Amino acid sequence: METEKHHIVPYRVYVYILIALVVMTFMSIGITKINLGAYSVLGAMIFATVKSVLVLTWFMHLKFDQPLLRFMVGFVVLLFFAVIFITFLDYYFR
Amino acid sequence: MEHVAQHSDPHYDQEASKMGMWLFIFTELLLFGGLFIVYAIYRFMNPEAFQMAGKELNITIGAINTIILLVSSMTIAMSTSSLQKKNKGLTVLLLEITIILAVIFLINKYFEWGVKFDHGIWPGSEHLLNDLGKGEILFFGLYFVMTGLHALHIVVGLVIIVVALNKIQKGTVNADRPSLLENAGLYWHLVDLIWIFLFPLFYLIH
Numbered sequence: 245m246e247t248e249k250h251h252i253v254p255y256r257v258y259v260y261i262l263i264a265l266v267v268m269t270f271m272s273i274g275i276t277k278i279n280l281g282a283y284s285v286l287g288a289m290i291f292a293t294v295k296s297v298l299v300l301t302w303f304m305h306l307k308f309d310q311p312l313l314r315f316m317v318g319f320v321v322l323l324f325f326a327v328i329f330i331t332f333l334d335y336y337f338r
Numbered sequence: 339m340e341h342v343a344q345h346s347d348p349h350y351d352q353e354a355s356k357m358g359m360w361l362f363i364f365t366e367l368l369l370f371g372g373l374f375i376v377y378a379i380y381r382f383m384n385p386e387a388f389q390m391a392g393k394e395l396n397i398t399i400g401a402i403n404t405i406i407l408l409v410s411s412m413t414i415a416m417s418t419s420s421l422q423k424k425n426k427g428l429t430v431l432l433l434e435i436t437i438i439l440a441v442i443f444l445i446n447k448y449f450e451w452g453v454k455f456d457h458g459i460w461p462g463s464e465h466l467l468n469d470l471g472k473g474e475i476l477f478f479g480l481y482f483v484m485t486g487l488h489a490l491h492i493v494v495g496l497v498i499i500v501v502a503l504n505k506i507q508k509g510t511v512n513a514d515r516p517s518l519l520e521n522a523g524l525y526w527h528l529v530d531l532i533w534i535f536l537f538p539l540f541y542l543i544h
Contacts, residue, residue, distance in 0.1 A: 299531050
């Protein structure tokens with residue numbers, strides 16, 4: 245048997261992550277209530293990105309998984325941003 | 339006839355099973371990613387129309403549904419811990435809470451869409467096509483497709499969680515064979531992850 249000892253995440257860690265996620269949800273609602281123009285979209289997106297990193301690392305266990313999985317996730321995210329970047333280049337310079 | 343004692347030990351590879359699930363999740367991420375790019379381009383081309391149309395959405399319902407999904411993500415994540423701790427009763431309870439939260443999310447969605455229908459807004463509705471501009475048509479088209487596709491994922495996730503719950507009760511999913519629950523959890527977190535971006539992009543435009 246070569247079953248590795250799996251890391252068991254304590255319940256309270258999940259509670260902390262949930263609290264952080266809920267707080268950031270309200271902060272992103274708050275930031276869009278203030279009129280910051282284009283920056284409010286940027287702010288809401290930054291909160292969403294931080295929230296998704298928390299979900300990926302803790303809820304989806306990437307922190308405790310083999311590094312290859314983290315690499316694969318990073319690669320897909322980069323691929324996605326590359327497609328966004330190229331698409332917007334196309335639309336800006338038409 | 340010689341009797342060879344057949345040792346039945348079906349192959350079980352937790353790591354491979356997890357990687358397979360992640361590969362599937364990547365296809366899902368790129369599916370929604372494509373839709374997010376469509377959204378970004380159309381919003382870039384129709385900024386005012388998207389802002390006007392976004393005001394039609396109810397931030398309170400959106401926020402409540404966000405919290406519901408976040409809490410359900412926590413309960414299913416906790417259930418993977420409690421399964422590893424061999425606490426079957428707690429695992430079952432946490433999954434039941436997750437299921438109830440998912441159903442509440444869908445009920446909220448039902449009422450939310452119902453209000454839109456009452457206002458005469460649905461894909462191809464007369465009010466949308468005759469009285470509203472192109473940008474609004476695009477916004478509500480994307481709204482119905484993306485939240486609809488997301489709700490479909492909630493339904494699928496619900497079915498997977500019910501199956502996992504059944505197998506945990508039967509004992510075929512247990513601390514030594516937790517893959518089905520872990521993959522169900524990954525799928526559920528994916529649904530949460532997509533909503534984290536849907537919420538600010540559709541509800542928080544002002």
